Amino acid sequence: MRHAWIDASAGVAGDMVLAALLDAGANADVVQGAVDAVVPGSVHVSARAVTRAGLRALRADVKPLIDSPPQRTWRGIRERLITAELPPAVRDRALAVFTRLAEAEATVHGVPAGDVHFHEVGALDSIADVVGVCAALDDLGIGTVSAGEVALGAGRVRTAHGELPVPAPAVTELARDWRVRAGGTGELATPTGMAIIRALAERCENLPPMTLQATGVGAGGRDTPDRPNIVRVLIGTPQPGGLAPGSAAVDAVLLEANVDDLDPRLWPGVLEGLLAAGASDAWLVPILMKKGRPAHTLSVLCEPGRAAALRARIFRDTSTLGVRESPRAKTALPRLFVPVRVGDATVPIKVGHLEGVIVQVMPEFADVAALAGREGRSERAVLQEALAIATAAGLVPGAPLPDPVAPSVTDEPPGLMGGMSAPDRAPRPPSDESGGE
Ligand SMILES: O=C([S-])c1cc(C(=O)S)c[n+]([C@@H]2O[C@H](COP(=O)(O)O)[C@@H](O)[C@H]2O)c1
Numbered sequence: 001m002r003h004a005w006i007d008a009s010a011g012v013a014g015d016m017v018l019a020a021l022l023d024a025g026a027n028a029d030v031v032q033g034a035v036d037a038v039v040p041g042s043v044h045v046s047a048r049a050v051t052r053a054g055l056r057a058l059r060a061d062v063k064p065l066i067d068s069p070p071q072r073t074w075r076g077i078r079e080r081l082i083t084a085e086l087p088p089a090v091r092d093r094a095l096a097v098f099t100r101l102a103e104a105e106a107t108v109h110g111v112p113a114g115d116v117h118f119h120e121v122g123a124l125d126s127i128a129d130v131v132g133v134c135a136a137l138d139d140l141g142i143g144t145v146s147a148g149e150v151a152l153g154a155g156r157v158r159t160a161h162g163e164l165p166v167p168a169p170a171v172t173e174l175a176r177d178w179r180v181r182a183g184g185t186g187e188l189a190t191p192t193g194m195a196i197i198r199a200l201a202e203r204c205e206n207l208p209p210m211t212l213q214a215t216g217v218g219a220g221g222r223d224t225p226d227r228p229n230i231v232r233v234l235i236g237t238p239q240p241g242g243l244a245p246g247s248a249a250v251d252a253v254l255l256e257a258n259v260d261d262l263d264p265r266l267w268p269g270v271l272e273g274l275l276a277a278g279a280s281d282a283w284l285v286p287i288l289m290k291k292g293r294p295a296h297t298l299s300v301l302c303e304p305g306r307a308a309a310l311r312a313r314i315f316r317d318t319s320t321l322g323v324r325e326s327p328r329a330k331t332a333l334p335r336l337f338v339p340v341r342v343g344d345a346t347v348p349i350k351v352g353h354l355e356g357v358i359v360q361v362m363p364e365f366a367d368v369a370a371l372a373g374r375e376g377r378s379e380r381a382v383l384q385e386a387l388a389i390a391t392a393a394g395l396v397p398g399a400p401l402p403d404p405v406a407p408s409v410t411d412e413p414p415g416l417m418g419g420m421s422a423p424d425r426a427p428r429p430p431s432d433e434s435g436g437e
């Protein structure tokens with residue numbers, strides 16, 4: 001599947017994103033067909049070439065064919081989306097965008113989300129823009145979306161409900177936790193445009209590394225001489241660019257909380273519990289907090305799918321009132337575990353490698369500690385001995401990788417090895433622990 005990155009640095013509106021996707025090659029008939037499936041015979045979508053500050057762009061024209069949309073409440077539009085004959089991915093994405101929009105409007109106007117009324121003309125426009133964008137993404141084979149910083153604008157805007165400040169209230173509600181700036185005067189981001197970004201883009205990021213395959217330029221209504229009023233969409237296949245070849249970019253989430261009032265004796269158990277619950281890593285950094293209070297920053301790195309459970313655990317196990325969350329790109333070296341004999345026991349050596357060459361060599365510390373305990377030796381001495389044996393076996397940085405298909409070589413940390421009886425065994429940490437993350 002391909003990735004689409006949305007450049008909203010000059011602002012964003014639903015019709016601008018739709019035009020950009022049509023310009024990037026989305027089939028206009030597919031878009032019209034999807035819109036017709038939701039509001040039959042009600043809107044005609046077309047596109048024409050225009051210039052914006054001297055740049056060629058496509059402008060989407062969304063022309064209502066009826067006076068009043070059949071459904072204007074979120075409840076009604078939701079029902080139509082659910083019952084319309086749409087590809088599941090198009091339906092899911094459209095529902096996600098409208099849910100965001102309805103929730104933002106509900107918050108701003110203080111009404112239940114189901115009762116939110118999309119204003120008279122805007123409802124048909126919004127349906128065409130949102131369903132059109134989702135159908136175009138599907139047609140272009142877009143699996144993932146991200147977007148950069150969004151220009152919101154400044155000043156005031158006239159609406160059916162009178163004059164509103166810019167950014168409009170629904171836009172500021174939708175833009176929470178996203179990188180934004182004013183970027184100029186006038187309404188540069190509309191609620192529908194911002195909802196499309198927030199519901200469909202997985203993260204806010206600068207242009208990610210990709211092999212670029214298509215670019216689309218969508219025009220806004222006004223032509224401003226000093227700033228092209230456009231949204232661009234860049235489409236390509238994602239690449240772990242900037243990362244060493246052979247290593248894998250892993251999407252990760254960093255959860256953080258500053259805590260100044262937890263009994264310090266609880267921290268070791270908190271960290272252990274988070275690791276046992278699936279964190280890739282968890283650590284504490286001493287800080288001096290507001291009001292000069294000594295405190296700690298708790299940091300928990302995890303796969304995105306584990307963030308919700310770990311966030312809940314942080315709230316349960318610590319005294320924090322808030323958890324920050326940010327997406328992170330993580331580069332993980334591929335690794336193998338090679339067993340070496342140390343006395344009567346076997347210790348797995350973790351070998352990080354890149355393009356067939358060894359980069360990191362480290363005995364698994366839990367096995368070292370268990371062996372040291374069993375033999376009454378210092379952990380330091382066993383660690384040095386295991387490393388010396390690994391070195392003698394050719395496991396040194398810069399050396400070629402041992403045969404990864406040898407039966408004893410695994411790519412998962414093996415269970416504790418080598419003649420240790422069960423009671424001797426130290427508890428195995430949830431992931432291989434040395435080297436972090
Ligand atoms: O009419 C209402 S209630 C209204 C509310 C808001 C809020 O931010 S709340 C914004 N607007 C303006 O409507 C147009 C159309 O927006 P689309 O997202 O449908 O393109 C835009 O100018 C909004 O600022 C209206």
Ligand code: NI
Binds near residue numbers: 105108109170
């Ligand atoms: Ni509103």
